[in-house]
Amino acid sequence: MIFTLHAVFALLLLGAVSGHAAAKTCNVAPLGHGKDDTDQVEAAIARCGHFGTTVFAPGEYNITRKMTWDLVSSRVDLHGYLSFIPDIQYWLDAHNTYRVIFIQDQASWFVVTGRDFVIDAHSTGGINGNGQPWWSYFATRTREDGDGRPVAFTLKNVTRGVVRDFRIEAQPFWCNAVADSSEVVYDGMYCNATNQDPLYAGQNVVPNTDGIDTYRSDKITLLRWDITCGDDCLAIKGNSTNIVAKDITCRGGNGIAFGSLGQYIQFNDIVDHVLMEDLKFIRLDPQVQPNLGSGVYFKSWTGTVNGSPPTGGGGGGGYVSNVVVKNVFLDNVTLPIHVYQTNGGHTGDEPSKLQFSNLTFVNWTGTSQRSTIVELACSPAAPCPNMRFENINITPPSGTAPSYICVNVASEFGLPACNATGLA
Numbered sequence: 001m002i003f004t005l006h007a008v009f010a011l012l013l014l015g016a017v018s019g020h021a022a023a024k025t026c027n028v029a030p031l032g033h034g035k036d037d038t039d040q041v042e043a044a045i046a047r048c049g050h051f052g053t054t055v056f057a058p059g060e061y062n063i064t065r066k067m068t069w070d071l072v073s074s075r076v077d078l079h080g081y082l083s084f085i086p087d088i089q090y091w092l093d094a095h096n097t098y099r100v101i102f103i104q105d106q107a108s109w110f111v112v113t114g115r116d117f118v119i120d121a122h123s124t125g126g127i128n129g130n131g132q133p134w135w136s137y138f139a140t141r142t143r144e145d146g147d148g149r150p151v152a153f154t155l156k157n158v159t160r161g162v163v164r165d166f167r168i169e170a171q172p173f174w175c176n177a178v179a180d181s182s183e184v185v186y187d188g189m190y191c192n193a194t195n196q197d198p199l200y201a202g203q204n205v206v207p208n209t210d211g212i213d214t215y216r217s218d219k220i221t222l223l224r225w226d227i228t229c230g231d232d233c234l235a236i237k238g239n240s241t242n243i244v245a246k247d248i249t250c251r252g253g254n255g256i257a258f259g260s261l262g263q264y265i266q267f268n269d270i271v272d273h274v275l276m277e278d279l280k281f282i283r284l285d286p287q288v289q290p291n292l293g294s295g296v297y298f299k300s301w302t303g304t305v306n307g308s309p310p311t312g313g314g315g316g317g318g319y320v321s322n323v324v325v326k327n328v329f330l331d332n333v334t335l336p337i338h339v340y341q342t343n344g345g346h347t348g349d350e351p352s353k354l355q356f357s358n359l360t361f362v363n364w365t366g367t368s369q370r371s372t373i374v375e376l377a378c379s380p381a382a383p384c385p386n387m388r389f390e391n392i393n394i395t396p397p398s399g400t401a402p403s404y405i406c407v408n409v410a411s412e413f414g415l416p417a418c419n420a421t422g423l424a
């Protein structure tokens, strides 16, 4: 139902954009090795980004500083890669990135704003994040939210935008973020954070390489995503409403997250009306990426404030409701379905007031690394009503019986026996 609405709106949007796009065209080709393409890329967007078309020929565009594209009734054909120089100290200087997405003070080196646009990368272009030097550098250093590692591709304050067949190679940090935006369709997205430094074989040195984080956004549609990462394949954060994700492959990482939520005491985080379908979770060679944490998991901070965001926080309220996750295949994930409300917490904290309700899981198959298939650890201050399960056929390790754990669940339907026995 939600999906159909979004598909119709996407078609309308394409019609609206193609009506304007003939006005002017800018053509750009890479200047070649050793040259800086940033000026010519910015100049083309300045000239053709409003009511025009910008065509980037195949190849690598050397981008050496932060860049914003404001696109209005515009089309961009990005046949090549915007390659962001791996000068770690340069980007970590707070002056050299934007802080536009608010959540966790994260940094961005490339921001797209505007309305009624299409960016089509034709599966031959997108962004090269040159992440390997970043992953190796941070393998032996502390990583903190808001430390300045840049999001590869940020959509901010966008209304009616389409991103198509876009490839992001080696994101250093989050691959995508969308914030303060509405009616955005990402149709075809590839992200791949795969460590190739033999020094770190067998370790996850690509944490925080999330496929996308959605924040303060409405009507966001994610179609045909292929994400290799060491963290959240998708992360649905506060005030994400009417979200559709369909045909999503997650290779390694933590799984799909709702959260974390409730980090900011001054805000309610609302996540409402989410449909996810046709999801695959693939475990990688453990020498390449040891983690495949969950299928889908939901997490909130506790009700106590433990320090300030971005690194600490807690105490925020809100709710997550009307979520359907169906047609899911799991390849040996650690814990297929998980709810917990103690993120960043300590024993003795106040329980979270953020409530999870109306979550529905349909047609899940595949394998789990442990016998626990579902663990719902809801807050005693906000027990979870209406947890629904249909056709959950996940095979636990041979010789073990599947188990289902429900703590502070107000009502549950469809699991054989769900109770607090065995909660870790």
Ligand SMILES: *[C@@H]1O[C@H](CO)[C@@H](O)[C@H](O)[C@H]1NC(C)=O
Pocket: 032, 033, 034, 035, 036, 037, 062, 063, 064, 085
């Ligand atoms: C990118 O441009 C800088 C000059 O600003 C240059 O030093 C560097 O070699 C270029 N990199 C590539 C890969 O062409």
Ligand SMILES: *[C@@H]1O[C@H](CO)[C@@H](O)[C@H](O)[C@H]1NC(C)=O
Pocket: 114, 115, 157
């Ligand atoms: C968002 O974009 C609109 C135009 O599309 C502009 O008027 C407004 O100032 C922008 N808001 C922010 C916070 O950048």
Ligand SMILES: *[C@@H]1O[C@H](CO)[C@@H](O)[C@H](O)[C@H]1NC(C)=O
Pocket: 192, 193, 194, 196, 226, 228, 251
């Ligand atoms: C991701 O990148 C690694 C390293 O280049 C490669 O081996 C792997 O096949 C890529 N994954 C996908 C899904 O393309």
Ligand SMILES: *[C@@H]1O[C@H](CO)[C@@H](O)[C@H](O)[C@H]1NC(C)=O
Pocket: 216, 238, 239, 266, 267, 268, 269, 270
């Ligand atoms: C979410 O929206 C509600 C109003 O609907 C607002 O009160 C709250 O502050 C917003 N939260 C965030 C994180 O912006």
Ligand SMILES: *[C@@H]1O[C@H](CO)[C@@H](O)[C@H](O)[C@H]1NC(C)=O
Pocket: 278, 326, 327, 328, 329, 363, 365
């Ligand atoms: C269940 O999900 C699988 C994908 O994991 C899909 O192939 C199958 O068609 C779905 N079954 C139904 C009845 O929708």
Ligand SMILES: *[C@@H]1O[C@H](CO)[C@@H](O)[C@H](O)[C@H]1NC(C)=O
Pocket: 283, 286, 290, 332, 369
């Ligand atoms: C599941 O994953 C674990 C950790 O990588 C591995 O030890 C185990 O052999 C895998 N089991 C199957 C059935 O693939």
Ligand SMILES: *[C@@H]1O[C@H](CO)[C@@H](O)[C@H](O)[C@H]1NC(C)=O
Pocket: 319, 321, 322, 357, 358, 386
């Ligand atoms: C949960 O579903 C019930 C029954 O459909 C509905 O009455 C209730 O409003 C929903 N809760 C939220 C928070 O949307």
Ligand SMILES: *[C@@H]1O[C@H](CO)[C@@H](O)[C@H](O)[C@H]1NC(C)=O
Pocket: 402, 403, 404, 417, 418, 419, 420, 421
């Ligand atoms: C609680 O769950 C366990 C394991 O799933 C099951 O064996 C037991 O019968 C359940 N107890 C009740 C009271 O439902």
